[in-house]
Amino acid sequence: MPKVESGKVELVANSDLSFLRVATSYVESASLAFGLGETETLSLTIAVEEIFVQLCKIMLPTDTIRINVFGSGFEVVLEFIFSSHDLDLRSFNMVCVPDDSGDFECNDETGMIIASRMVDSFSLESSESHLKLKLVKEKYYPEIEHLSVVTPAPSGALDIREAGVDELKELTRMASVNYTQAAVPESFKFPGKVVDMASVGYLKTAVAKDNSGVLAGGLVWKSESDKLVTFRGPYVAPECRGTDIASRLVDYMLEHVARTNALGVMSTWPSSDLPTQMFENLGSQFFFEDGRQQEVNAYFRLLNEDDGNVVTVHPCMVDFLREKYLDLFLARHIDTFSDSGETRAAHSVLSAFILRMSNRIILRPVIYGRDAVENIKAHVNFLMADGLTNIFFQMDLGFADNGRFAPALIHNSFQPRIVVPMAGKSDMVIFQYIPGGDH
Amino acid sequence: MSPFWRLERLLPEYVKNFEAYIPSRPDAELMKLFGCARLHRLNNNENPLGPSEEAKKAIHSFDLKKVATYPSGDSFYLRNRLAQLFHKTRDQFLVGNGANEVIAFVIKAFCEQGDNIITADKTFAVYEWVAKFSGLEARMAPLNNFEFDEQRMLDLIDKKTKIIFVCNPNNPTGTFWNVSRFKAFMQSVGPDRIVVLDEAYAEFVEDESYPDGIRLVEEYDNLVVFRTFSKMYGLAGLRIGYLCANEQTVNAIRKTCVVYSVNGLAQTAALASLESNDHVRQTRELMKQAKYFLKEQLEELSLDYVIGEGNFIMVKLPMSDTLAYRMLMKRGLMVRTMSGFRFPGYIRVSISHLDVMGELVDGLRFILK
CATH class of the missing domain: 3.40.630.30 (Gcn5-related N-acetyltransferase (GNAT))
Structure with a gap:
């Protein structure tokens, strides 16, 4: 295999609009250096501009933003990393969910949306104290129409x-x-x-x-x-x-x-x-495109010995999980949690991992809030209107806050489809939005 | 910055990229989770007969006052006895907290950054693990027909190769090199590298062509032999193993050896084990019977298997080994999946009493349905 240029550059800037030009010029130069074409570089630069402006609106000018650019030959990966302390994280939802207080400005097109349309994949990751916005722009490659040609049949060993x-x-x-x-x-x-x-x-x-x-x-x-x-x-x-x-x-x-x-x-x-006998059938997912649907089984196998685990889930998940765990011979003790009237954050935050080329979106929970039903609904409406029809939700059972989204998902026509053992901190339940599905 | 980020910066890349081995949970926890009333551990190649009568007696009569004091820091009496038995000097032996610890002693003694070790791709994983989390390259030669392939190993040698690990008999395939094959290999390697002959299962081998590594130490200055009390001697829970080499080599390895790591009870039990006359014979007899039984049953089930020397057998399943593991666990049978040994679809089963082997066959019949 030939060596492909790869590397990383890093910029730390204050979240002050006076550094906007510094940020865009830096990303432009880095992208070109990592082999991205001019058209792709322009798209990425526009995305950077949108995000930087949005961050400046919600952060203090003394706060810092780290912008990493990675080149890996076939794509350029851009990361915005910043402290999430004291930020109103609602800004990081792909869509805006207005509330009655009127203290949050809702625009039709947030910088996040514009940025997401400029790149091939877009996601938000959160750690305890930091947020990471990750944008990926792929290099242009010519599409080859594969023609059927007669080749000799393989023979022997x-x-x-x-x-x-x-x-x-x-x-x-x-x-x-x-x-x-x-x-x-x-x-x-x-x-x-x-x-x-x-x-x-x-x-x-x-x-x-x-x-x-x-x-x-x-x-x-x-x-x-x-x-x-x-x-x-x-x-x-x-x-x-x-x-x-x-x-x-x-x-x-x-x-x-x-x-x-x-x-x-x-x-x-x-x-x-x-x-298929070498794998375990996890169940099926649908692929929706052009009004047609195709059901495809997911096959999986663990590489290690699974010695069992305890999962804590919302009661509405118990029947589904019990059946799946039985089918997969997974030793799991299922505990449930319930809402006992404790105070919850008012607003939820979701990360949308958008893969435009393959028409697939993976929603991941960042923060659970009382508006979960409305927030999920707003995301679905926006994504469907944008022509993105295959909407999934990844729920890591290792995080209790993830599990709290279950009733809101089911209310919004999502169905739990498969459980991927130990794919996150614990098992990962994949929900899928089924248009016209029962509430 | 969160503490997590600082930690990331402190960790060497080779540690960051290494996945920690998670041992299985205690039996009571497993039985609760899998809903089984009893559990047969057939995953670690332990001796189903346990320790010898002599070792049991020594453990029962162990003076509790000794628990409050440090043990012999270098297993003095045990090394004396080993020297007597094998006609060597005491300083040709080094005792560790299980053979795993002596693997680390040897690698630490001879290797530095940039060096490499060589072993097979489908063998005991600890040589590879210790090398990798020490920042060394582990070069793996593919097995040939389930056997260590000397030529492929020799082809991997370069100036930076310090140690070559040969597991004889090999865990998990049970294959072994005979004396002439091993000597030819030593000849080809030459004197510039350490060759480790891991003989963890040596006491199970009855074939006369099997090389006695400890005897060969007199012929090769660069040969280091590992033995353990965990397998044949049934002392796995006490963690004690040893290495044997020429004095000069052992003195070099001793520099990286953590003294006092072997507890007094383990030393006492190991010493007593060496006095047993019947234990090895009885264990070998049980292995013979159980292997014969298993072979017949597996053939009846049309399952392929790999059986050789040692107290284990590898069985090829027409399904994922990790799924088979969970299905067998529900029936109280714990086997070792072989995906981690790069044998996907295989399980390794420790040979045990006939009634337990009967339960295993029933379990296999169940999962094949």
Whole structure:
């Protein structure tokens, strides 16, 4: 794999509008240096301007904002990091939820919304005392229309190994030609991007080849988080269907992730050649597009021995979880919490992780508040109006505040679909918004 | 800055990137969570017969006054007895808090930043772990047909290679190098690197071609042999193991050895274990019977298995090993999943009494339904 330029630069500035030009110029220069094209750089600079202005409105001019720019070959990642003390965090909701007090200004288009439209992914992460806004802008790559070409059939013994540049391009073609669109990642339309992703180690690869170098199959995977690896494939050449290639590719991946930090491996868009017996069926999710819906099973396996756990959830989740835990043979003691009239924050905050290209949004709870029902509703209305139809909500059962959103989600036509064991601090429940679903 | 951020800056990258090993919870907690009335631990290759009668007697008569005082800091009497048994000097032995501790002694003694160690990809993980969280490179040679592959290991050697770890017999495959194969390997490695021969399961091996590492120490100055009291001698709970090498090598390793890490009860029990005549024979007999039984049953279930020397067997399942683990746990059977050993889909089972092996077979039959 060729070396791809990567690196990091950092700027610390006061949240004062007089530094706006400094921030935008810095991001512009860094993005160009990391190989982003002029058009993409301009989009990112506009996003920076919107966010910086918004932060200046809610922070004191003496407060500081750290802006990190990371280049990783195929994308530029921008982070705004700042202290969350004394901030009205409602500003970080993608949409504004007005309240009766009238003490909070609601604009139709917040800087956050404008910024989110300028980039390929946008998210908010919170720690105890800091917030991190993360924007990702990808490099432009030419889209390749994969044509079906006649290739010789693989024969004899097969060797499974990491893919080289040409092998990876060949894999993107083979998968695109032989599998449904849903089974192949969007990035496979851009082989150059896939090669760059592999070069920087973002994407890991395996190909099966015969002695004469003919491709028999392949698989790609990446770290979704510290604890979870996701994969696409396995893809098997038509002549090799029904052989053990798919299992060998999966084994190769499992051997490579076995002694890493990852606790689990998952595929939410498996290919038809996935050896499902090697995985656990977590249940299904829907994909909505152009008025059609497709139901897809999520397959998962833990890499470690799960010795059981205690989860504390809202009572409305108990039946769903009990059934799921029984199906998955997971030892879980389920405790419930209930609202005993204690004072709660008035306003909730959600982080929206927007993946525009794949029409997918993952909402994550930041703060629970009494307006959770209205806030979720406002997010759904805004996202649907923006053409984003696949809306998910990730609930980490390791955080009690996450669980408090359950009734508000169900009220807003979200359904708990799957439980991913130990994908967060504890198990992760994935809810999905089902348009027209029952309240 | 939150305290968390400062911590991040203090941690070396190689520690930050290392995932801590989480041991299993105590039996009572596991039984509560999995809803089982009893639990057979078949995951750590312990001896189902427990310690020898001699060791039990020594433990029962241990003078409680000794609990208030420090033990012998260098296991003086135990090393004396080992020297007598193996016709060596006391200073050719170093005793540690389990063989895991002596792995750390050796790595700390010989390796510095930039160095590497070599072992197999599918073997006991602690060599790799200690190297990685010490900031060293761990180079792994793939096994060949479940055996350590000498050529692949030799191919990985470079100027920065300090130690080569050979697990003989290998945990978890039970394969071993015979004397001539091991000697040929030592010849190829030459005198410039330490070769560690981990013989944690040596006492289970009856094959005459199996090399006695402790005897070979006289032939190779760079050979270090590990043994443990946790497996055959049934003292896993007391944590005691040792290494043997030539005096000069042991003196070097002693510099990184934490004295007083081996408690007095462990030293007393280990010393008594060495006096037992029957324990090894009885254990070997049980292993033979239980392995025979298991092989027959696994064949009936059409399950592939890998069985060799040692008190364990690897079974290939047509499903995720981590799911099988949970299903078996619900039935009170705790096995070791092999994904972490880079054998996805396999479980490793410690050989135990026939009735327990019978329960295991029933458990396997249940999960295959």
